[in-house]
Structures are given as C-alpha cells and as structure tokens.
Amino acid sequence: MIEIRDVSRIYRRGADEIHALEHVSLHIARGRFVALMGPSGSGKSTLLNLVAGLDRPSSGEVQVAGQRLNDLSEDELARFRARHVGFVFQFFNLIPVLDARANVELPLLLTKLPKADRLSRADTALRVVGLAERSHHKPAELSGGEQQRVAIARAIVSDPEIVVADEPTGDLDAKNAVEILGLLRDLCREFDKTVVMVTHDPRGERFVDEIHHLDKGVLRDSVAGGGGA
Amino acid sequence: MKYLPFIWRQLTRNKIRTALTAGAIALAVALVCLLLTMPAGMDAMLKNLASNTRLVVVNEGGLVYGLPYAYIQKIRSLPGVVGAASWTWYGGAVDLDKGVEFPNFAIDPEAVGVVWADYNIAPEQLEAFRRTRNGAIVGRGTMRSRKWNIGDEVAMKGTAWPVDLTFKIVGEIPNDRAPHLWFQREYLDQALRAAGRNGLETMGIVWVRVDDAARVGPLLREIDDTFRNSEAQTSSETEQSYFKNFFSMLEGFVTVILLVTGLVALCIVFIAANTASMSVRERYGEIAVLKAVGFSRRLIFGTLLAEAVLLSTLGGAAGALISFALTQVLRGASGWNPSLGPLGGFVVSQAIAVQGLFLALFVGMISGVVPAFGAARRGVAETLREVF
Numbered sequence: 364m365i366e367i368r369d370v371s372r373i374y375r376r377g378a379d380e381i382h383a384l385e386h387v388s389l390h391i392a393r394g395r396f397v398a399l400m401g402p403s404g405s406g407k408s409t410l411l412n413l414v415a416g417l418d419r420p421s422s423g424e425v426q427v428a429g430q431r432l433n434d435l436s437e438d439e440l441a442r443f444r445a446r447h448v449g450f451v452f453q454f455f456n457l458i459p460v461l462d463a464r465a466n467v468e469l470p471l472l473l474t475k476l477p478k479a480d481r482l483s484r485a486d487t488a489l490r491v492v493g494l495a496e497r498s499h500h501k502p503a504e505l506s507g508g509e510q511q512r513v514a515i516a517r518a519i520v521s522d523p524e525i526v527v528a529d530e531p532t533g534d535l536d537a538k539n540a541v542e543i544l545g546l547l548r549d550l551c552r553e554f555d556k557t558v559v560m561v562t563h564d565p566r567g568e569r570f571v572d573e574i575h576h577l578d579k580g581v582l583r584d585s586v587a588g589g590g591g592a
Numbered sequence: 593m594k595y596l597p598f599i600w601r602q603l604t605r606n607k608i609r610t611a612l613t614a615g616a617i618a619l620a621v622a623l624v625c626l627l628l629t630m631p632a633g634m635d636a637m638l639k640n641l642a643s644n645t646r647l648v649v650v651n652e653g654g655l656v657y658g659l660p661y662a663y664i665q666k667i668r669s670l671p672g673v674v675g676a677a678s679w680t681w682y683g684g685a686v687d688l689d690k691g692v693e694f695p696n697f698a699i700d701p702e703a704v705g706v707v708w709a710d711y712n713i714a715p716e717q718l719e720a721f722r723r724t725r726n727g728a729i730v731g732r733g734t735m736r737s738r739k740w741n742i743g744d745e746v747a748m749k750g751t752a753w754p755v756d757l758t759f760k761i762v763g764e765i766p767n768d769r770a771p772h773l774w775f776q777r778e779y780l781d782q783a784l785r786a787a788g789r790n791g792l793e794t795m796g797i798v799w800v801r802v803d804d805a806a807r808v809g810p811l812l813r814e815i816d817d818t819f820r821n822s823e824a825q826t827s828s829e830t831e832q833s834y835f836k837n838f839f840s841m842l843e844g845f846v847t848v849i850l851l852v853t854g855l856v857a858l859c860i861v862f863i864a865a866n867t868a869s870m871s872v873r874e875r876y877g878e879i880a881v882l883k884a885v886g887f888s889r890r891l892i893f894g895t896l897l898a899e900a901v902l903l904s905t906l907g908g909a910a911g912a913l914i915s916f917a918l919t920q921v922l923r924g925a926s927g928w929n930p931s932l933g934p935l936g937g938f939v940v941s942q943a944i945a946v947q948g949l950f951l952a953l954f955v956g957m958i959s960g961v962v963p964a965f966g967a968a969r970r971g972v973a974e975t976l977r978e979v980f
Contacts, residue, residue, distance in 0.1 A: 408977075417884060418973040438888050445886020452976075456881045460601040470885045472594055517885070 364524065364557045365391035365414055370423030372409050372580075383409040385580045386423070391573075393524070396551040396558045398567050398588060401577035407561045408529060410577065414559055415448050415527040416440045428524050445473045449518030449556075451547075453530035455510040457502040463489060463513045464498040470521045488516035492546060508539030515546055519556065526550060528560040532567065544570040595891075599899050606871070613867045614907035617952055620853075620860040621911025622918070625940050625948040627853050629919065645805050646707065648834040649798040649815055652825040658794035659824050664700070667798055670814055672807040675706030678795035682780060684748030684757065684773070686738075692751060694734045696773040698780040698792065704729070707801045711770065717742075717763030726779050728759035731770030735761075746773075755783040799831075857951060864959035868900045872963040879967050880975035893968035900960025901953060908952020912945040 367389040374381040384406045391397050391414075399407040412418040413425050416432050417440075425432045428447045435443060444450075449470075457466045467485040476484070489495050492512040502510050511531060518526050528547060532540035548570045550556040560567065568574060569589030576583045603610055649667065651657040661678065668676045680698040685691055705718045713729065721727045730740060740746065740761055747758045759775050781792040800815070802808050808830060815828045829837070872879070879892060887895075919940050 412973045412976075415884070417976070438890070441883065441886050441888040444884060450881070450884045452881070456877065458601075458878055458881075460605040461598070465598075465601075469598075469882070472598070473886050473891075478594065 364393040364395075364428065365389070365559070366424070366426040367410070367413070368424040368426075370410075370413060370420045370425060372406070372413065372418070373421040382580050384413075384420075387577075387580075387582045388423075389575060389582060389585075391557060391559065393557055394551055394555045395573060396548055396571045396588070396590075397560065398571040398574045399559065399561045399577060400563070400567075400574055401583075404579075405577040406580040407577050409580075411527050411529055411559060411561050414525070415450065416443045445470060445521065447523050447525055449521070449523040449526040451511070451514050451518050451526065451528035451531045453533040455502070455507070455514045455534070457510055457513055457517075459502050462499050462501050463494060463505065463516075466502070466513055467498075467516045467520050469517060474521065484520055485516070488520040489513070491519065492516045506539070507535050508542060511535060511539070511543050512546065515543070515550075519550060519554070524557060526556050526558045528558065528562075530561055530563065532562065532564045537566075540564060540566060595895055595898070599895055599902060602871075602875075602895075603899050603903055609867060609871070610903060613864055614903055614910065616860050616863050617904050617907030617955060618911035618914060620857050620955075621908045621948040621952050622915040623856060623911075624853050624951055625912055625915035625944050626918065627849055628944045628947060629915075629940055630849075644830055644832055645802045645808060646831040647800040647802060647808065647812065647815070647828055648831055649800060649826050649828045650796070652816075652827040655796060657824065658796055659798065659826065661793055661795050663819065663824075663826070664795065664798055666818060667800060667815060670811065670818070672802050672804065672811050674801045674803045675703045676700075676798055676800045677703035677707045678777060679797040679799065680777060680780070680792060680795045681752050682748075682750060682757075682775070683752030684750055686746065686748055688749050688751075694731075694771045694773060696748070696775070697796075698777040699774045701727075701776050703799075704774065707799045708765075709801070711765050711767060713763055713765055720762040721774075721776075724760060724762050725776060725782075726757070726759050727762040728773055728775040729763040729765060730761055730773045731765040732767060733771045734773065735764055753780065753784060754789070755780070755787050757783060800828075857955065861955050861958050864900065864904060864955055865962065868896075868960050869963040871899075872896060872967045876967065876970070876975055880970070880972050883972040884976065889968040893964045896964035896967055897957070897960045900964070901956035904952045904956030904959065905949065908949045908955075911952065912940065912948040915948070916940040916945065 367387055370384055370387045371382070372384040374383055387406075387410060389410075399410055401407050409418065413420055413432070414427060416427065416435070419425075419433060430443060430447075432440065432443065458469070461469070464482065464485050467488050468481050471481040471484060474481075486495065486498060489498050492515050494509060494512050494516065497505060497509060502513070505513065515526075526547070531543055531547065535543060544564075544567055547558050547560065551558050551572075560571065571588035572590050573585060574588050575585045649659070649663075651659050664676055664678050667673060677700045682696045682698055683692050684696045686693065701722045704721065705713065705715070717729065721729050728746065734740070742761050742764060744761050745758055746761065747756065749756045757775070757779065759773070765772065777792060785791050800811075802811055812828045812830070816826050819826045882892060883889075
C-alpha cells in the first residue's frame, strides 16, 4: 500500500539546509494501523506529509496506492489526495461556519455525486463515528472529542484507502483520546483502511499494529504495537 | 453551483464586515449611477424645456448689460417674427431675509400667449393678465411650493429696482417646469416713475417666436445684423441653443465630478481588496485544510474570487436600487422643475443600472484576484506547518 524507498527531505532556510528526513525506507501494508513516533523535529510529520501527497521528497521514491508521487504536479497531487487520502488533524480543523454534515460533505464536493447522494454519504459517515444526531451542530457547539469524530467522518466520507492522522489525540482529554484511538483502529479492522498516525501519545501504542520511531530525520527502529489489545 | 452554499457561508461568516464592505460598494455604485444620469437628464430637460422656434436675444456683452427697450419694436417688425416679449429682471423677494426664491420678471403681457403658446396658459387668464395692471402669472411649481391660489395678493420687495410691488395672481402656467412669476412691464415702469426715477428704458432679454423653423437661421443673423454697430449689439440664438450653452458651462464641472467618482470607485476597490485580503489571511489554515482534502489551486482561486465578486455584485445591485429609488423620490418630490437644475431629469435607466453592476463586478474581480491568487499558490504543507 505504502512504499517509501531511501527518501530524504531537505528544506532550505536562507543559506541553511535542514535535513528533515535522511534515507528513510518503510513499507506499510494495506489495512495496518501504524504509528510514527519520535521527539519534536524528528521528521515524523514530514514523513506523514510525503505519504499523504502534501509534499515531495528531495530524493528517493514515494509510492502510495500504486502511484508514484514524486513526479505528480500540484493538481495531480490534489486529485490523488481527494481520491486516496483522508486527513485528521490535531486541532480538528473543521470549517467553523459549516455544520457537521456540511463539513463532512466537503470532500464529496470534488466528486460528481448529486447533492442527495453527498448528504446521504455524509450522514452515513457521521453514523459510523456515532454523531448522527449532531449533524446540524456547528463545530463551536461540539466538544473536542465530537469535533475530532466529525473530522474522522470527513476523512472517511470519500472512502479513501489511507487515513493520515497528525496528533489526533493531542488536543483531547484522556477519555476522548482513547475513544478516538479506538475509532481509528476500528476503521482498520472493519473498513480495511490503512491508518498512518503521528503521535506523542503513549496510549496509542496499544492500539496500533506497528510503531516506527524516528529521531533527527532517521528511522531508528520499527516495533509491533499492541494491535488493539 | 454546488459550491455556492459554501461560498455564501464563507461570505457571511463576519456579517458586520461583509455588510460594511457591501455598503461601501453600494454607495459608490449609487453615486456612479446618479452621475451617469446627468447627460441624459440634461438632454431630456432641454427637449422639454426649450423650443427650436423661440429665440433669445441678449446684449452681446452679456445678460447684465441689458438692451434698449426700443429694440423690441424693430424685432417685431422683422419678417417671420410672430411675436416678441421682453423680460426684465425684477429680483423681487417675498422675504428679504430669504432673498429671491423664484425668478420674477416684468414682461410684455400682450405677447405672452404668442411667444409661449406651448405653455398652454388658459386664454381667460391671459386676458385677465392683460387687463389687470398689477396682475401676475405664476408657474405651477411656485404656486404649489408657496401654497398660492389664483386671486391671492402677493407683496414683494425689489432687490434689482428700488420699488416694492404688490401683485394679484390672475393666472398659472400649467406646467411644473416653470417656476416664474411674470407681471406687467408697465406696472414696474409706473412704480419707478412714481418713486421719482426714470421709467423702465431697458430690458434684459427679448424672447422671439418665429413662424417657421426653416426661417430661424436667417432670422438670427438678421436680428444681429440689424443692431450691428449700434450702442448695444445683440447676440441671438434659439432657446435650445441658449440652454445648451448654459449646460455646456456645467460640462467641466461634470467632468470633475466624474473624475472624483472614478477616484472614489478606486478607493472602494482598495477597501474591498483589503477586506478580501483580511478575510483570506485569517483563513489560511482552513484553506490549507481544503487543499489537503483535495481542493485544487484553481478551485481555491475560483471560490475565493467568486466570494469577492458575489459580495461586490450584491453591493452593486443594492447601489443601483438605491440610486433608482433616490431618483424616483427626487422626481416625486421636486417634480419636473428647471429651477432645480438637472435633478428632475435624473432617471436611472436599465442601461445605467447594468453599467453600475458591471462596475461592481469589476471592483469584485480586481479586489479579489490578488488575495485569491496568493492563497491558491501557497504550499499546503508549508501552510499547515506555519498555522498549526
């Protein structure tokens, strides 16, 4: 599903070069729940961006869902993301002027589905995350945990193969964090999604199938997670 | 179309800012629409106001110099002249503190029915005007504004001549376009003599009615030739030409107003652009999220530009409506009254409203294009890193 081969990512800031990733190789199989862990500045978010098609590597090769992302244009990357990737962010990043249903519907605006089908799918996605009855509430009227559930519904509404989550529990209390981790695990188990999550949260270790530790842009080790035990 | 609800929600997220920006655009478009009515309004006014077979004869040196009253007989004797009437400015004021509130002239009563036949003054009123030494005929506009009726007596104090006169209203010019008060020239002449002054020996304007429009050109030359090398040379023209020249003096003024309007519109572009920039800047994070979920640069650019254009178009439509309503109110309030200048002729036509809307569209496009382009081309990963 995801193939990272000898990938480096170098940013230039003025005359300085910042090596965010150095010669990272990684294989993630379909349907796996994977955590990328490491201290701040270790390169885990950079790796997530490459997997999600938000960024391109300076060298090496990124292949996701059978597509080589290195050479895709901005528009082709946007189409790739719309078709194959769902996003969950730390701060939920819902559009505040839209209610939960309209937020979930957003990725479907990029499809040719008629409005009735779009809304029906948005309702289904909200039902999957347990928020069917809150569909007409705006983000400000929802708790942090509920907002993150709406964000997950938005991520899965277009039925992507991959869901990327950047610190999805970073802004939640313990109870909600565990619920969200459980929900992401269920996406893998029940809907065969590949979930790649960046996290600092040690609670995540017992939900994921595998954990990849990064430090200073280098992949240090890969270990098995608790797998939802 | 499927993005319209999304665009509308974004547009109304800060209602006060949106309303203020739309209000500024509406005001600018209303102003432009009103000014665009000026040329057409003046033309319409000219057509209504002036006749092609009525001539105006004044002193070549200007209105203030006057003409010897004896000229009128010579003019009346020229072939093609149906009638001629003199106008002499009285400058009467009902209340000296308020000054002269409507034009008033001493006039030759016997020629009124011929020279201003198109005014349709009732024959019995014209007859009463001829018979009544202190009789006056007053335009309907002035009659209404001062709540006067036929039979009323009006006392006025002279500002151009040192005599105060009392008039009896014996007739009305049945048209809102005429604000004048006319009274007998002889009445002023006698009042001056009674006050120990010389009589009325001059006149300000001679109005001449010609029997055939084809004779107007030769007659204009003939009148001026008749008085060439005399003590007061004349300048003759048709009434339409006379008013056209008067309006042409306003053209420079109108040009300045249009220039200022253009600058105001430009300021509105800057205001709208600033609003669009602020609106986009505070949504960089959201825009990055939209890009992340698959919105292309072109789509981001399109929706942001559409937002700016929708806002300005709504503002423009409101502005066009405001200007239309304002001109209707003006027409209703003031009537078709030349003393109010071109105001009465202002009509916001469909074409002018469309021009106003195009201006609004232009403002929207110009103000929205730069912030929309900037937001569309920002890198998504870079923005997500900066914002979150």
